[in-house]
Amino acid sequence: MSDFETPRYSKRQVVEAGKLLKGRFSIPSNEAIEAFKIAHNWRACHILPMRHLRAELSGKVRKVGADALTAARLKRMTSIRMKLRRGPHTLYQMQDIAGCRVIMANQASVERLRELYRSEARHTFIDEDDYIAQPKATGYRGRHLVYRYFGQGNFEGLNSNPQFVEIQLRTKMQHAWATAVEAVGMARNEDLKGGQGNEDWLRFFALMASDIAALEGGVVVPNTPESESDRRHEIIALERGLNALEKLEGYRNVLKITEFTRTASPFFLIQFDQQNNKVSVKGVSAKASYASLDLAEKSDQINSVLVEVDKLDDLRSAYPNYFMDVRIFTDQLRDIIKPPRALRLSDGEWLRSWMTGRRR
Numbered sequence: 323m324s325d326f327e328t329p330r331y332s333k334r335q336v337v338e339a340g341k342l343l344k345g346r347f348s349i350p351s352n353e354a355i356e357a358f359k360i361a362h363n364w365r366a367c368h369i370l371p372m373r374h375l376r377a378e379l380s381g382k383v384r385k386v387g388a389d390a391l392t393a394a395r396l397k398r399m400t401s402i403r404m405k406l407r408r409g410p411h412t413l414y415q416m417q418d419i420a421g422c423r424v425i426m427a428n429q430a431s432v433e434r435l436r437e438l439y440r441s442e443a444r445h446t447f448i449d450e451d452d453y454i455a456q457p458k459a460t461g462y463r464g465r466h467l468v469y470r471y472f473g474q475g476n477f478e479g480l481n482s483n484p485q486f487v488e489i490q491l492r493t494k495m496q497h498a499w500a501t502a503v504e505a506v507g508m509a510r511n512e513d514l515k516g517g518q519g520n521e522d523w524l525r526f527f528a529l530m531a532s533d534i535a536a537l538e539g540g541v542v543v544p545n546t547p548e549s550e551s552d553r554r555h556e557i558i559a560l561e562r563g564l565n566a567l568e569k570l571e572g573y574r575n576v577l578k579i580t581e582f583t584r585t586a587s588p589f590f591l592i593q594f595d596q597q598n599n600k601v602s603v604k605g606v607s608a609k610a611s612y613a614s615l616d617l618a619e620k621s622d623q624i625n626s627v628l629v630e631v632d633k634l635d636d637l638r639s640a641y642p643n644y645f646m647d648v649r650i651f652t653d654q655l656r657d658i659i660k661p662p663r664a665l666r667l668s669d670g671e672w673l674r675s676w677m678t679g680r681r682r
Contacts, residue, residue: 327366327612329483333414336364340413344406358399365396365419366612371471371485372396372420375445376630379422379489382438388431393640394422394630396612399619404516417448417468418488423640425497429454429538432491436465439489445469448486457543460517460524461531462500465491495534498650502570503527504643508594508625509573526560529553530651533658558659567655574646579603587611590637592644593618594625601644603637 331339339360347354376394383390397405397419406413426432432454440447451466471485492500503514506527512519514527532542532553547553561567578600589611591604606614611628618626631640638645 326370326608327363328480329367330363331360333483335360336414337412339364340406340416343403343413361399361402361413362612362616364413365399365402366616367480367483368396368420368485368487369608369612370477371473371480371487372422373630374471374473374477375420375469375487375489376422378444379424382435383424383426386431386434386438388426388435390424390426390431390435391636391639392422392424392632393636394420395641396420396615396628398625398627400625404513408516414484417486418466420485420487421490422487423490423492425492425494425640427494429493429540432465432493435491436467439467443469444474445472445487454540457531457535457541458517459528459544460503460515461528461543462503462515463492463496463531463535463540464500467491493538494650495538495654498648498654499527499531499534501643502530502648502651505573505646505648506570508596508643509646511596522560522564523566526557526564526566529557529560530655533557534654554658557655561655561659567652567659570648570652570655574648579645588630588632590629590631590634591615591618592627592629592637592641594644595623596625597623601646603634605634 339357342354342357343361350358372394376392380392383392397416402413402416402419405411405416405418411417424435426435446469448468448470450468453463454465457463467489469487469489471480471487473480500515506512506523507514507519510519510523512523514520514523517524528543529546532546533550535542536550536553542548542553547556578598579602587605587607589606589608591606591611591614593602593604595601604614606628615626615628618624625644627641627644629637629641631637638647642648
């Protein structure tokens with residue numbers, strides 16, 4: 323356990339640090355610097371619980387016999403501060419500082435895995451958010467399970483503090499939607515994922531989420547049309563106004579990617595430089611992982627995240643938003659705005675087309 327950070331501050335100190343970090347300041351005071359130090363330590367303490375829960379997640383995926391990809395990440399300090407401003411929870415109570423993710427082929431696989439988690443789990447179940455039955459207004463869909471880490475043997479000492487880990491269960495299409503939202507949000511420097519930013523983009527993504535939900539036999543997003551024709555008509559109109567397809571494809575084409583040789587460790591530091599359209603990937607050791615993230619976040623111009631995957635190739639699949647890789651989403655969008663001719667001539671259009679041809 324010597325490779326991992328342990329709590330160095332009391333519950334009260336962590337809570338007070340979170341209160342201070344809710345605020346906005348251009349030149350941090352000594353008090354603010356100390357608050358960041360406490361917050362960084364508290365976040366780093368979640369690395370080992372995150373690793374253990376991801377290992378358990380991978381085991382359960384194999385048990386249900388599903389084809390899936392698992393990954394994990396520590397929440398960015400910018401995102402932690404935004405969430406503290408939005409919600410009532412303290413930094414000490416925050417349940418998604420550490421997050422694991424599984425991406426599965428379909429909703430049936432997601433439900434099998436969810437049922438396995440509910441019937442057996444090594445750690446303490448805390449909460450579940452079902453964004454399949456009740457999609458968020460933004461369009462976000464998926465299942466979230468929250469567990470409190472329960473260390474055993476050499477790790478029992480961690481149980482004196484609540485180390486929560488959130489597990490996200492998504493289908494490939496739900497993941498593709500979330501990737502596109504995050505990619506556009508990063509490119510525009512807007513929190514579209516949190517429902518903040520350009521109203522047309524927000525509406526566009528809500529409608530696209532409903533279209534994907536309909537394809538998966540799920541519940542459509544609140545305040546979006548149940549009718550496929552009405553929904554797609556609005557999507558097409560918004561796509562034209564936003565030039566969404568061209569922009570989504572353009573983000574990836576201008577991105578410059580520099581990938582460093584990985585280490586034996588499964589940890590990677592991904593850094594997205596919006597100003598220079600550049601992304602870099604650096605393998606880091608377990609011992610240096612949290613220090614590397616702390617150092618990277620000193621720059622406000624670069625979006626940095628620490629993730630854990632089995633191999634370098636999995637980064638693009640688990641976190642494609644950092645590579646502006648939105649091909650699965652754009653394929654779905656293209657099917658809507660440029661459907662095959664046989665579909666375009668449905669609902670009586672074939673007759674109008676035939677009549678127009680006869681008049682020529």
